[in-house]
Amino acid sequence: MINFHGIGEASRPYEAGERPFWISRHEFLNVLDLVRSNSDVVDFKLTFDDGNSSDYEIAAQELRKRSLEASFFVLAGKFQQPGYLTQTQVRELAGEGFQIGSHGLNHVDWTGADDRELADELSGSKSILEEVVGRPVASAAIPFGLYDRRVLNALRRAGYRDVYSSDGSARLSKAWPTPRYSVQGGLDAGRLVETVRHGRLFDRLNNELRLRVKASLSRSIVRRMKQLGR
Numbered sequence: 001m002i003n004f005h006g007i008g009e010a011s012r013p014y015e016a017g018e019r020p021f022w023i024s025r026h027e028f029l030n031v032l033d034l035v036r037s038n039s040d041v042v043d044f045k046l047t048f049d050d051g052n053s054s055d056y057e058i059a060a061q062e063l064r065k066r067s068l069e070a071s072f073f074v075l076a077g078k079f080q081q082p083g084y085l086t087q088t089q090v091r092e093l094a095g096e097g098f099q100i101g102s103h104g105l106n107h108v109d110w111t112g113a114d115d116r117e118l119a120d121e122l123s124g125s126k127s128i129l130e131e132v133v134g135r136p137v138a139s140a141a142i143p144f145g146l147y148d149r150r151v152l153n154a155l156r157r158a159g160y161r162d163v164y165s166s167d168g169s170a171r172l173s174k175a176w177p178t179p180r181y182s183v184q185g186g187l188d189a190g191r192l193v194e195t196v197r198h199g200r201l202f203d204r205l206n207n208e209l210r211l212r213v214k215a216s217l218s219r220s221i222v223r224r225m226k227q228l229g230r
C-alpha cells in the first residue's frame, strides 16, 4: 500500500514535521504512472491522509484519468479550514466511487489523547463522515502512525474494521493495522513501486505456501486417521 499526504504546495501553514511528506505534482504523476503500468501484475492500494485540498484538486483528477481507485482518509474536524477538503468535496469524491475513511477530527496523536478525546476522534469523526457521505464508514488511518493497544481496542470498539498504520512494510494478510509505505518528497518512484511490488508478491507467495502447507497437513491427518480407523 502506498500512502500520500499532500501534492504540490500547501495553501496553509505546514504542521511541524509535515513538509517532507508533500511531494511535487511531477513526483506524484510518476508514481501513478508506474502503479498504472504495473497494475496487471500487482494490486496496488493507494491511500491519501490528512484530507488536503490537493486530494480533490490534483489527486482525484489524475486517478480518474488512469482509472485507479483510492481511499481518502480525511480530517472531519477541518472541513471549514483553508487548505483542507470541504464537506462538499468529500461527498463528491465518495459519489465518484472513492473510499472515504477517517483520520480523526483534528490530527492529534491518539496515543496521547485521554479517553474522552479519543472517543471524539474515533466515534465523532465516524458519525460526521457517515453523515457527509451517506454511507457507513468503517476504515481509519492512524495519525502519525502512532498507536498502542488502547488505541487499537478503541478503534475496534468504535466499529472500524479496516485500520491503516504507516509502518512501512509488506502487507501481511493477517496484519492489523495494515502497514503502508508513506511517500516523501525526493522519492525514487521506481524504487518505491518495486519495493511495494516485491512486498505484494512476497505476501502472495507466502499465503499460497501457507495454504499449501495447511492443505497437505490436513491431507496427512485424514490419511493417518483412516489408517488408525482401519
Ligand SMILES: [Zn+2]
Pocket (backbone or CB within 6 Å): 049, 050, 103, 107, 143, 144
Ligand atoms: Zn496525518
